[in-house]
Amino acid sequence: MKKYLLALIALSVIAASCSSSTSSTDSSANTNDVADGPVTLTLLAHDSFTPTPGIFDAFTAATGIAVEVVQSGDAGQLITKAVLTSGNPEGDVLWGVDNTLLSRALEADVFSAYQTPNTKFMDATLLHDIPGHEVTPVDTGDVCINYDIAWFKSRNIAPPLTLDALTNKQYANLLVVPSALSSSPGLAFLMATIAEFGTDGWQSYWKSLRDNGVMVVDGWTQAYGTEFSGAAGNGDRPIVVSYSSSPSAEVIFADPPVDAAPTAVASLTCFEQIEYTGILRGTKHEAEAKLLIDYLTDLTFQNDLPLTQFVFPVHSGAVLPEAFTKYALRPENPLRLEADVIATNRTTWLDEWSAIVLK
Amino acid sequence: MNQVASTNVAPSLYRRSARWLWIAPAVFLVLILVIPTTAIILRGATFEGFRDVLNNSTIKQALWFTAWQALASTALTLIVALPATFVLSRFTFTGNRALQALITVPFLLPTVVVGAAFLAVLPSQLHYTATALIVAHAYFNLTVVVRIVGARWEQLHPGIEQAARTLGASPFAVFRTVTLPLLRSALATASGVIALFAFTSYGIVRTLGGPGRATIETEIYTRSVLIGDMPGAIALSIVQMIVLTALLWWWAKRHRDTSESPQISVAQRSPSTRGQIALVYGIALATAAVVIAPLSALVWRSLTRTTPGATRFTLSGWRAVTSSTTLSAISTSTLFALCAMVIATVLGLMVALGVAYGSPRFVWLERISVLPLTVSAVTIGLGILITYDTTPYDFRSAWMVTPLAHSLIALPLVVRIVLPVVRQIPRGLQSVASTLGATPLQTWLTVDRPLMSRAIGASAAIAFAISIGEFGATSFLTRRSSETLPVTISRLLSRPGDALRTQAYALCVIVVVISMIAIFLIDMLRPSRKAK
Incomplete structure (x- = not known):
């Protein structure tokens, strides 16, 4: 009988933890739906998106918009899912499509065009492939x-x-x-x-x-x-x-x-x-998403990139840390x-x- | 018609309650499997997709390779696992349960870890060969034989074999003419499951087989995710579904278990003679060594860094592991695994009892319960993605999707493990209990459940394992704001830098330890099996 009891207790603990996690996600989903409440943007990213924890706090403090990062697989998986859900996306902003995969996303009309003011700090060659500004360059490697x-x-x-x-x-x-x-x-x-x-x-x-x-x-x-x-x-x-x-x-x-x-x-x-970010077409928070694109291409975030993700920032004003400039080679004519x-x-x-x- | 006759013997006392048991599993399968798969097929299937796939010589090669490596993997698994199964189900000895838990560990390691472990112990000329991938499949699936065949072997009364021995049969003759026929259905089930796993194996094929060795499953992934050829992927997925379903139904028909065990027992004994002791411990130690060798490579790598000419010990990987992100990955993985375990075990039991006691007509439920294993994980995942995408049915961000997907894959195994055991339970006992006034539930709890506890424990353990190891391509099916352990490990392994690598291997060791503890506890829940 003791074993029954043990099993029963274990079961109810599992059930309780299952349902408590459900209710916590439910409540956060509800706050999302309230039109006047604070907005939470969902940033879809691949598994290699590893900025310093808390990097979005400054963004939230300045705009009142919270950012939830959702990672799902590598860049190929991310694009596959974005293509399938084009127009009815799983999130608001996508991080991490690169120039070798970009065509798949553009053909499926995944993104909603936006030109951030920060493009004036970027090298013109970075914008060459996207005359319509469907996506925005964020880093290069x-x-x-x-x-x-x-x-x-x-x-x-x-x-x-x-x-x-x-x-x-x-x-x-x-x-x-x-x-x-x-x-x-x-x-x-x-x-x-x-x-x-x-x-x-x-x-x-x-x-x-x-x-x-x-x-x-x-x-x-x-x-x-x-x-x-x-x-x-x-x-x-x-x-x-x-x-x-x-x-x-x-x-x-x-x-x-x-x-x-x-x-x-x-x-x-x-x-x-070249790695790009973009606003997913069909988002309910397009205005807020534009602010996030601005933040991702601005100095606070750009300066964080080299040592956390081992890529070069696109903002011409970004400062490269010494450890990076000393050993990371930047080819002149890739x-x-x-x-x-x-x-x-x-x-x-x-x-x-x-x-x-x-x- | 034999099997129908035998199920008809099922006591009528269960029939009324069992008639309703099919509803929950059927709803689950329709919602998570049938509707999403249909949706993605309707969205992506084109005639051109089929034509291209069927005319493609790469695909024909892949189909051939998939089939023969699946057969070879199954044969090797049986050869390696049967001695251990014999020892574990026939004898009580120190370390029996620990060995049982240890054998389960490879099954629940993320495939990226099994791959890394094998690359570490195999000589480099075997890297990226068919041999490497077959050996890894066998390593991975040991526990399937030990659990499925073991559950049946343990029920066989040793007296049957002893009688044959007394009549002068050699041990080998006893095994061949007495034991083997009685184990036939369990062996068939286990081989079927292993062949299916090897057929649809994804991670091991990619890491160990090398890029030139495509199976149908990796081809589906390549087409849908890497090339972006959705019609081709869907066409392949349909081909795989048809081939596997046909094979499975043929297999199930051929190996329907009609034998009734004349006596049922949960008795084991300690090895008594010196020869027995040597045999039992010899086999146990050899099996343990086989399982431990690749695992110890993980421990070694979590503790060392190699520079040309020198190997140094370091604890930095282990220090980094105690960070909060790692701890949250551990708790997320454990929670998902527990939920998947409960869902799969309960639904699987309902299927088994519904089929065995409800009505012979419910055989269809048994047949469709195996479908999750035939549909490519990529197809199910992408199907769920495009099916549940409209409010209020937008479940794409619900965390429960992950454990639900895991339990979908575990369900067929639970049914396969539990159903044969339910069918073996002697009907007389139940009639006695009910004559004495017990309700159906009381009867089930007092008569059936003790006889099934090992099978239930085995299926719970396998469901837990499937979830924590994140099978095949399921890892990307669901989005997550909190990482699970396999994801953290593969992220760490996919960056340059020694410190990250030792940390990844330290995490692998943690997965092994958590899994062993969990499996050990699940095994403890069943009553002691020592002969009184």
């Missing part, structure tokens, strides 16, 4: 070849500095890349090769890479964390596709602290990723592809790429 400095030094081999060099025999079986089909840096690296060798030349480049023993893994986590030799020291491949900011992350998150990054970036191999070229060819490229590399 570069996907580049990273290499293990010590590995090359100890063997007296020069590290590869260009994409072309990767097909040389001396770099045979040294490169690991995440798949373009399943990983956002993987897709960006494919775009880099297309930008470098042209829409007709990249196929033969990838055939040479394949013949030179490139290893393709599912995601960045396996490529960088498991197979690459420079980071955790577990893998045996000294060349990897990662971000231009990865060396500074290696320093900032080093344990114990180190003076120099163990990895470096080949600056001629970088592809520029490889770029026009958004409409990406939009027209994306699916075909992915089909061709998997036929060459994965078969």
Whole structure:
């Protein structure tokens, strides 16, 4: 009988906690519906959106608008859901569509256009792909070849500095890349090769890479964390596709602290990723959402980006912390592809790429 | 027609109450599964989508690969798990329950963790091979055999086997001619479940199989989420549904359990002879070693950082884990898992009792209860997203959606575990109880429930495990303002920096410990099985 009682108590505790959580979400939902009460904006973001906790307090203090961040999956999942719910969105503002995925969102008419006054602080090239201001740039990053400095030094081999060099025999079986089909840096690296060798030349480049023993893994986590030799020291491949900011992350998150990054970036191999935010079409709080876009592109938020998310701010007045400028390389002329070229060819490229590399 | 005859023996005293049991599970399935799936199919299915998918050679390859790796994974799981199942269900020994809980752990680890653990222990030439993914599937599914087959094995009276031994049969002959036939239905159920899991496996295939090895499930995900080809994804999803449903119904028909156990018992004994002791502890230790090896890699990695030429110990990962975000992830995960466990177990019991006692006509309920396993998780999730999107039925932001989705996936397993046991319960006892004046509920509680407690415990444990490990692609189906543990872990693993990596592995170890405690407690709730 004792066991029954135990089970019964456990059950009622579970039931109670289940229903108490329901009621707490209900009450917050209710305050949402009251027209005159304070507005809560829902910011949909991918899992890598990790600003300093409390970063929106200043926004709430200034405007009276609360911000709830809701994360759901990676950028691809975020866009898939936004496309399906276009016009009847799950939130008010979306963070985290980049230039490789933008076309999918624009085709489905996911966003409601808005030009923030902060665009005057942005480089004109950032706005090139979005003449209609459907979305607003918030940060940029570069996907580049990273290499293990010590590995090359100890063997007296020069590290590869260009994409072309990767097909040389001396770099045979040294490169690991995440798949373009399943990983956002993987897709960006494919775009880099297309930008470098042209829409007709990249196929033969990838055939040479394949013949030179490139290893393709599912995601960045396996490529960088498991197979690459420079980071955790577990893998045996000294060349990897990662971000231009990865060396500074290696320093900032080093344990114990180190003076120099163990990895470096080949600056001629970088592809520029621009990340955008936008107001979701169908939101009931369009006016408030515009204020949030202004805040995301203003200095308080922009200054927070480098050390929390390892990306470069778009606001020209933003100050880069020293740890970041010292180790994070900012390529002068990163490889770029026009958004409409990406939009027209994306699916075909992915089909061709998997036929060459994965078969 | 045999099975209908045997269910007809069901005591009429249950029939009146059991007749209504189908309502709740049926409503649940219609709301969470049937309507959303239909909605997404109506929205996204096109003729071109089908034509393209059926003509695509990648897809044909994927279908072939999916099928053979599922069979291979099932065979390997049975080979590794049966000795342990024998020992665990036949003998009481120190550590029996701990071993049982330990075997459950791989099943509830997030697949990204199982992937990381395997990459850590497998030699590098096995990375991203079909072998790696089959071995990982076997590791992952050990507990399915131990729990499903174990529940049945434990019920077999040892006297049957002893009688055969006394008559001169060798131990192997006894196993082959006596034990195996009696276990046949449980083995069929377990193999069916494992094959289904391996068929629709997603995370392990992606991390361990490498990008070149696509299964139908990963192809559905690639098309819908990564490429944005919704018609293609829907077409594939329908193909998968049809293939799996057909296979399952054929399987269920072939392996309908018609055997009645002549005697039922929950008796176990301690190993007595020296040979038995060696056998029991040998198998137990070997199984424990197999389970622990990848797990210990997680502990090791949470405590060390490797630089070229040196490995150093560090506690920084563990210090960072005590932060408040981590603690809230732990409590969110646990709460979701408990809710999913209760919902799935209660609904699953209702299905099992409704089918066994209500009316032979309710067999349809058993059949549709298996559907959640055949529909791709991506399809269900996207379906829910576009179905419940209008006020006052806008449930997209309700947190309950996550545990509900988890219980949907757990439900078929609960039914599969409980139903065969319900069917084995001797009918005579119930008639006696009711003749003596007990109400149907009293009869059920005093006669049936004790005999079913192991099966109920097993299904509760599996439901809890499914929820905490966040199966397949369910993780992205629902939005969350509070992170669950698997999400935190994969977020930490997806950033450069050693400090974050040790922290991620420390969290993995925490998942293992929480799960073991939970499983241990759930197992404790059932009565002691030692022979009096």
